[in-house]
Amino acid sequence: MVRPSTTSRRTSNTSLQSLIDELPAERLENVLTHTSWAPDRASSYERLEFLGDSVLELAVARELYERYPDFTEGQMAKIRSHVVSRASCAVVAGELELGERMSQRAVAVPQEELDRLARNRNVLAALLEAALGAVFLEYGFERIEDAVVGAFAGRIEYALTTYVDHKTELQ
Secondary structure: OOOOOOOEEEEEEHHHHHHHHOOOHHHHHOOOOHHHHHOOOHOOOOOHHHHHHHHHHHHHHHHHHHHHOOOOOOHHHHHHHHHHHHHHHHHHHOOOOHHHHHHHHOOOHHHHHHHHHHHHHHHHHHHHHHHHHHHHHHHHHHHHHHHHHHHHHHHHHHHHHHHHHHHHHOO
C-alpha cells in the first residue's frame, strides 16, 4: 500500500533545533537543568516536560489525523503511542544533542554523573519534552507544530512501516 510521505505538506523553514537555540537564556536553563541539581523543583525541567508531553501528542495526533483520513482511531492511537514513546523522544533528543548541552551547562556536578545522565534514555526523553514545552510557551503551537512534526518525521515513518504495514499483511 502506498502512503504519502510524512514530510510535512505545510511550508516551514524553522527546525526544532533553531527554535531551541532561539530560546531566552533563562528558559533554556530550565530546559537543561536536571532535578537533582536544581535549587528547587520549579527550576528544573520537570514542569516543562509535563507541558511538552502534551504538545508532542497533539502535534503528532493532528499530523496523523490530517495526513491519513482512512486510518481508524485505533490505528492512529497505536502509531502515536510509538512516536511519542520515551525511546522515540530519546532518539530525537540525541539528534538534537540535548544530553551534551545539559552536561555543558551543569555546574559543580561530578563528570561521572553528567556522563551517566547525558546517556540515560529517560533523561534524554525528559529533556526533549521540556524543550517542546519551552518552545511552545515562547512561540505558540502554530509556530512550532511543523518543526515538531519534522523532528519526528523519521519516527512517524518507522511507526507506519512497523505497525500499519504488518497489520495489512495479516489481513
